[in-house]
Amino acid sequence: MDSEATKTEFIRQVRTEFALENAKQLIEKINEHCFERCVPKPGASLSSSEQTCANQCMEKYLSAWNHINATYIRRLQREG
Numbered sequence: 001m002d003s004e005a006t007k008t009e010f011i012r013q014v015r016t017e018f019a020l021e022n023a024k025q026l027i028e029k030i031n032e033h034c035f036e037r038c039v040p041k042p043g044a045s046l047s048s049s050e051q052t053c054a055n056q057c058m059e060k061y062l063s064a065w066n067h068i069n070a071t072y073i074r075r076l077q078r079e080g
Helices: 003-038 048-079
Strands: none
Touching: 003 048
16 A cells, blocks of 8 residues: 555544544433433333433434534535
8 A cells, every 4th residue: 555545544544433433422412411301210111202302302413413513524625
């Protein structure tokens, strides 16, 4: 592998690891925030209102994350 190919592969790996870490943090935040908000008294199963609350909460987090991620990518592309 020449140095340009090595550099490209390294950059790809760093981006992949960065994306995985971001996804992991997003999932942790969703679990932490949405669970605490929507399931005040954990039991053997979730009620329908708890399920609805958790789904809506997760959808909001994912929507915001997608918006922020798209904005960040556009910014990187402008600067790059």
